[in-house]
Amino acid sequence: MATVVSYTARPRRTLQALMLAFAVAIGVTAYALVGLGRFQELPDDLLQYGIGAVVLAVVLQLVVTWRAPYADPVILPIALLLNLIGIAVIASVDSAIGLYTSRTTSYADRQELWAVVGIVVCSLVLVGLRDHRILRRYTWIAAVCGAALLLLPMLPFIGSEINGSRIWIKVAGYSFQPAELAKIFFAVFFAGYLVSRRDTLALAGPKVLGIQFPRWADFGPILVAWAFSLAVLVVETDLGTSIMFFGLFVAMLYVATDRLSWLVIGAIMFVPPAIIAVTQVARVRTRLTCWLDPMSSENFDRCRQINNGLFGLANGGISGTGLGEGRPNVVSFAHSDFIYTVIAEEMGMIGAFAVLVLYLVLVERALRAAVGISDGFGTLLAGGLGFVLALQVFVVVGGITRVIPLTGLTLPFLASGGSSLVCNWIVVGILVRLSDAARRPAARQVPGLASSAPAAAPAASASTRAEGAR
């Protein structure tokens, strides 16, 4: 005999406000510490920076209270804190480059600008997207948009190649990485596609080694996704983007069908392209060498970036050199690809682990929203977006710490780069919307939706509930 108890989530808006304030306090302290550490004086623009951060936090809080009152209270504070830490660390890179080399850079200023844009876009997502189920109507449009964005860098004139990877487009002096935006479109597409096909894809086929494999006829979609990510790998020679898309598809396929065999198939299908890439593409082969043996004398020069990163990690030790007291100018691309080494050097293992725990909680909240939400589309979308965040962190941090070969992905919210930052704020906006839908009591559904649905509201909510429980 059992009883079933339902708990309603509390809105927790006051707690979110407190956490946002806490995040701003920590972020501004970090920015001040960078100035103190590097020049023994507070940065000139500390006041403007603090005011800007407070304004952004207030905007986020107001928009959430207005449009998503039941949203998860910790998603936005974590995103804001990561973003502010990122700006502080990039400012440290800037000041180190200015102090120890003859160059001057202003990555931090640009990152501040993009943070404002990102938070405004996130607010617009929350205001404009009242119900995530609307996105399901644009399943195939999302597919076309995603594919177009991914192929955009191959066009002449606007496509541009930087350091051997053709994943940027240049318009009016601004370069933009369309793959970042494409990942959101693809998550929407996969969610919409898989939610209607999951029953067929979950049908059982032959059983090999105790694992139930799907029917041969159902291999079409995964083959298309595989071919597409292979094309990205070959034409744009970017391993990171390719892994991100294939991994996203396989993970969402697993969430949709609950069959472990898809993960096994995905992993096996990934092996041949990886072998081809290692044997045929010189750049990838270099990365493999630098993963296995970067310190030997014949490889040392070729793997300078990863070696310098490792020295940075070692220099930081457990407690770190302190913000603004490391030497991030030594590592190339310390502001973007290798920002994790700067964090680990200046904040030490203690600080770097705190950052990793923040990512962990962020991903966990995305998966929690996926579990709590009552429709299959929302579950898949939240699960997919959470997985992409986790995959990016794993690939970047794993690459820098030599757990896996280095691939070019960006660390969400921390790495310098407008397209990455804005797109991750969009992702967080969608996650807040999804968590609001997951936690909203059933009686308080979005008012506009009940009238737009043709069926009687109670029956509709009842059927979605039953679907979500399956």
Next chain:
Amino acid sequence: MSELTIYALRIGFTIALWLFVVAVLLILRGDLFGTTVLSRGSKPDPRREQRPTADPSQAASLRTEPAPTTTVLVVTAGNLRGTTLTLGATPVLIGRAPECTLVLDDDYASNRHARVYQRDDEWFVEDLGSTNGTLLSGRKIEGSAPFKPGAQVRIGRTVIELRRGPR
């Protein structure tokens, strides 16, 4: 600024960062929601049990506008254990067919097994000619029978219960 102040600030920053992490985890610890299934013998967690009444103003705000009470169909045994279904004016069809409101994954249930509907403010359960029958409080029903709150209906391996009360 002196070296010592900077040093103190730096330690404060690291502590604050971890305090943030701990605060986040504490919030999550107190932020459980959704449905849980408790065995009737086991003692429910008193902290969670008090939750709905802990803050009366908030509990009142959660109450729905249209009706102060609501009827809920709760699955207490079977594959779907833990599923709740808020009943409205429309009849609810239960069975294995995908068009049913409550789709059972139960080999002992028929495609269109039973129907739960409302007439004159009373709920009824009706057997739709199922193979294995519908049991109301252990007795097989013929046609429809009144479904009182608290009574248990067994369909195959699934047991459903009607609950009435405030949201």
